[in-house]
Amino acid sequence: MVRPIVVGVDGSTPAHAAVEWAAADARRRRLPLRIVHVCEQWQDNVNGMKYCAGMLQAAADRARATGDDLEVNTEFLDGNVVERLVGQSVSSQSVVLGSRGLGGFAGLVIGSVSLAVAGRAEGPVVVVRAATTVPVHSLIVVGDDGSGAAREAMLYAIEQARARSARVLAVYAWRQPVLSAYGRDYADLFTDSFGEECRAARERVDAWRNEFAGVEITGRQVNEHPVAALADASAAADLVVVGSRGRGGFTSAALGSVSHGLLHHAVCPVAVVRPRSGRAETTGQ
Structure with a gap:
């Protein structure tokens, strides 16, 4: 069984950068890409599932826009964000995350979820900051x-x-x-x-x-x-x-x-x- 590269998304700018990094890595290594989002509990008057579905679809579109030769699938998860992402690491080549999510303080360089997953996941966890135009150093x-x-x-x-x-x-x-x-x-x-x-x-x-x-x-x-x-x-x-x-x-x-x-x-x-x-x-x- 081919292990995919898993990228966790939440709609934040660092998550967009993580999707682009993961898509490029999956293409280089000829691996499938799995985009996951852990749905949080929303109040009854908020259509959280509709928001999550739209955000997950946007992440998939962003990944597919990087090239046609990439196998992309998406998955909704529920429960504790860290626990579910750590669980994903068991069957993946690597887990890719943005440095901070939507729930973090704007002044933080690295968020609590990224730190916790990096400390507990199996195999590599790649943490990506907001996308910037940088040269390739090889x-x-x-x-x-x-x-x-x-x-x-x-x-x-x-x-x-x-x-x-x-x-x-x-x-x-x-x-x-x-x-x-x-x-x-x-x-x-x-x-x-x-x-x-x-x-x-x-x-x-x-x-x-x-x-x-x-x-x-x-x-x-x-x-x-x-x-x-x-x-x-x-x-x-x-x-x-x-x-x-x-x-x-x-x-x-x-x-x-x-x-x-x-x-x-x-x-x-x-x-x-x-x-x-x-x-x-x-x-x-």
């Missing part, structure tokens, strides 16, 4: 810290790169702790540790390059906070991919600090990748 940036979740992120980044004929840049970032006068004796130890981590990161890139010879893969190792390093790289990327939690994360946390921060600060769309059921997640980004 570059996918992926965060790499050597964790199991980072490996899942790399595999998705390579899938995207193949579909786009793009390059992959694996970024390893580590910020040295600020040391007080009492801790300066440890400075050399931290420097040595960073050097070892960088060597390990370069070896991982070499291994990926050997395994996927058809994709151009390069690495970058920086002494910088991972959120800042990845956000900076996002300015010249078409997509940034991270695991859901990194090596430094708490195992009980649904979404790690790096992925959470990147959703707020990245310039381009962000894919947060969680392992699917039955695939062990060591520690993720």
